[in-house]
Amino acid sequence: MDFSLNEQEKMLQNLAKDFAEKQVAPRAAEIDRTGEFPLDLVEEMGKRGFRGLPYPVEYGGGGAGYVGFILTLEQICRASMTVGAIVSVNTVSEEGIFRFGNEEQKKRLLTPLAKGELLGGIGFTEPDTGSDPRMVKTVARRSGKGWVINGQKIFMSMASLLDLVLLFARREDADDLNAFIVESKSKGFAVQEVLETMGLRGLGASIVNLDDVYVPQGNLIGKEGQGFDILLDAISVERMSVAVQAVGVAQAALDLSIDYAKQRQAQGRPIARMQAIQQPLAEMASRIEAARWLVYRTAFLRDQGQDIQYESSMAKLFASQVAVEVTRLAMQIHGAYGTMKSLPVERLYRDAKMTEIYVGISEVHRSIIANKLLR
Numbered sequence: 009m010d011f012s013l014n015e016q017e018k019m020l021q022n023l024a025k026d027f028a029e030k031q032v033a034p035r036a037a038e039i040d041r042t043g044e045f046p047l048d049l050v051e052e053m054g055k056r057g058f059r060g061l062p063y064p065v066e067y068g069g070g071g072a073g074y075v076g077f078i079l080t081l082e083q084i085c086r087a088s089m090t091v092g093a094i095v096s097v098n099t100v101s102e103e104g105i106f107r108f109g110n111e112e113q114k115k116r117l118l119t120p121l122a123k124g125e126l127l128g129g130i131g132f133t134e135p136d137t138g139s140d141p142r143m144v145k146t147v148a149r150r151s152g153k154g155w156v157i158n159g160q161k162i163f164m165s166m167a168s169l170l171d172l173v174l175l176f177a178r179r180e181d182a183d184d185l186n187a188f189i190v191e192s193k194s195k196g197f198a199v200q201e202v203l204e205t206m207g208l209r210g211l212g213a214s215i216v217n218l219d220d221v222y223v224p225q226g227n228l229i230g231k232e233g234q235g236f237d238i239l240l241d242a243i244s245v246e247r248m249s250v251a252v253q254a255v256g257v258a259q260a261a262l263d264l265s266i267d268y269a270k271q272r273q274a275q276g277r278p279i280a281r282m283q284a285i286q287q288p289l290a291e292m293a294s295r296i297e298a299a300r301w302l303v304y305r306t307a308f309l310r311d312q313g314q315d316i317q318y319e320s321s322m323a324k325l326f327a328s329q330v331a332v333e334v335t336r337l338a339m340q341i342h343g344a345y346g347t348m349k350s351l352p353v354e355r356l357y358r359d360a361k362m363t364e365i366y367v368g369i370s371e372v373h374r375s376i377i378a379n380k381l382l383r
């Protein structure tokens with residue numbers, strides 16, 4: 009076992025840390041307060057090559073592997089989980105094309121996404137379901153040399169700014185799903201409403217209506233009826249990246265708590281001298297470290313070409329619980345100041361909760377893990 013990072017990984021981690029501290033952190037509170045999508049930062053991340061890190065250079069990517077990707081994301085999420093989540097969501101569309109697309113699709117669709125020229129997203133969740141593919145009502149009907157899609161998606165991140173969506177729809181003449189790349193400029197693709205969410209503000213989760221949206225056959229990803237397999241595989245990378253979002257948020261909460269505990273006085277001494285404060289700090293650090301290595305190992309396995317559905321569910325389940333508990337403890341350590349909107353702790357607390365919910369709710373991950381254990 010070798011737990012050390014190589015020189016390229018260390019360099020990438022440092023570059024991401026520098027970018028996060030200088031450019032993202034000063035904007036985090038404003039993004040959260042206004043709920044506005046940070047388009048300039050997203051463009052900057054494209055220029056820096058952060059939007060296609062795991063993919064080969066020949067497809068416009070950074071060739072940094074999934075470990076490089078995770079290391080970068082962790083640093084960005086320490087500054088703003090919303091900004092990190094934008095990279096994660098973009099990656100799921102890239103992953104679907106990279107794993108299941110043909111050569112022409114990789115050149116035409118993956119390359120501009122990975123280069124940061126286009127922004128991609130995912131459209132699975134519908135008003136009636138975010139967990140059960142049998143409940144998907146959006147329908148794809150054959151038409152000429154392509155398909156016509158009708159339905160409604162909800163909570164589609166960044167919908168107003170997306171160029172492409174990896175979208176899942178039921179085949180009209182079969183009981184299964186197809187995966188398509190849908191261009192947002194297509195006639196009939198319309199954002200109905202951007203939803204206000206408790207955390208991850210600025211990610212722009214939206215309701216999208218699909219009204220006779222034509223998709224050419226060339227934008228069908230994988231084989232007909234393969235949509236569910238594509239969803240499970242591509243989303244496993246997004247789950248892993250939500251797990252590292254949780255690690256980043258938890259680490260930020262711990263860092264703030266240590267600083268605060270050193271300077272806040274009670275009974276004539278810094279509260280950091282009290283066991284009542286030292287105990288939770290130690291607990292927070294230990295849990296974060298365990299979550300971090302669970303995610304790093306998942307990324308390492310993906311770099312070996314392995315299926316990570318089980319590991320990514322475990323990593324997300326555990327890391328999101330850690331983030332919720334660590335940010336709760338951080339609020340306690342900060343006392344009343346933790347509740348103030350002008351300080352970052354309450355934002356971290358709200359963002360942490362999101363990691364237990366989006367990209368598969370914790371209960372679903374427990375089911376995935378239990379199914380494998382009992383198989």
Ligand SMILES: Cc1cc2nc3c(=O)[nH]c(=O)nc-3n(C[C@H](O)[C@H](O)[C@H](O)COP(=O)(O)OP(=O)(O)OC[C@H]3O[C@@H](n4cnc5c(N)ncnc54)[C@H](O)[C@@H]3O)c2cc1C
Nearest residue numbers: 130131132133137138139163164165213366367368369371
């Ligand atoms: C900010 C944000 C951004 C998002 N971005 C996107 C996006 O870009 N694209 C997209 O497609 N979706 C997106 N989502 C949707 C998100 O992934 C889903 O909301 C999530 O997967 C949960 O689905 P649901 O809300 O329909 O919950 P449901 O599936 O309705 O679950 C509700 C409850 O039922 C229980 N439950 C359901 N199924 C099971 C099961 N199999 N086993 C045990 N318990 C179960 C759970 O306990 C859960 O608490 C986003 C959501 C948010 C909040």
